[in-house]
Amino acid sequence: xxxxxxxALGIAAFFSLNCGSGDDGTPAANPAPAASSSSGGAAxxxxxxTASGAxxxxxxxxxxxxxTVRWTFTGGSHNVVxxxxxxxxxxxxxxxxxxxxxxxxxxxxxxxxxxxxxxxxGMGMKGKVIVE
Numbered sequence: 001x002x003x004x005x006x007x008a009l010g011i012a013a014f015f016s017l018n019c020g021s022g023d024d025g026t027p028a029a030n031p032a033p034a035a036s037s038s039s040g041g042a043a044x045x046x047x048x049x050t051a052s053g054a055x056x057x058x059x060x061x062x063x064x065x066x067x068t069v070r071w072t073f074t075g076g077s078h079n080v081v082x083x084x085x086x087x088x089x090x091x092x093x094x095x096x097x098x099x100x101x102x103x104x105x106x107x108x109x110x111x112x113x114x115x116x117x118x119x120x121x122g123m124g125m126k127g128k129v130i131v132e
Contacts, residue, residue, distance in 0.1 A: 045070035045104060049127060051078035054120045056127035065131055068106045073098050077119060080105075084114045086121035107131040 046067035050057045052075035061069060071080050077099045082091035094103035097119060107113065110131050117125040 044068070047129075048072060050074060051080070051117060051125075052076065054117075054123040054125050056117070056125060059126070060128045060130065062130045062132065063107060065110050066106065066108055067131075068104050069129055071103045071105075073101055073103070078117045078125075079103075079119075080115050081118050082113055082115045084116075086116055086118075105129075 046063045047061035047069045049061060049069060049071045051071055051073050054076075056071075063069060071094065077097040079097045080092070080094040080103055081088050082093065083089040091113065092105050092115075107129060113129040113131065115127050115129070
């Protein structure tokens with residue numbers, strides 16, 4: 001009897017957690033998957049840069065103001081840090097290094113934005129975004 005009661009309680013808990021309804025009586029919405037973008041936008045990327053080995057490819061991209069660049073991390077542990085001569089300027093960063101995933105950045109103002117990969121900067125892993 002104890003096993004039947006425990007099984008019934010477990011099944012009820014499962015359904016209440018997974019099939020519940022919202023506060024207003026409507027079915028609960030599934031949460032959206034976490035975005036891999038740090039810019040917070042869902043804009044399509046105007047340019048894509050791959051971080052792999054000890055280089056960004058392409059090393060230079062040209063976009064229009066308001067467009068987004070997406071960096072894709074493969075082949076090693078990488079990040080994107082804005083700055084020159086391996087010194088950050090604080091304009092943007094992808095955060096901690098990662099070996100997979102993406103980082104999106106929307107550039108609203110015209111200008112030239114240099115960046116580098118922190119662990120590989122000394123090996124020349126640098127790039128540039130030109131915003132027109």
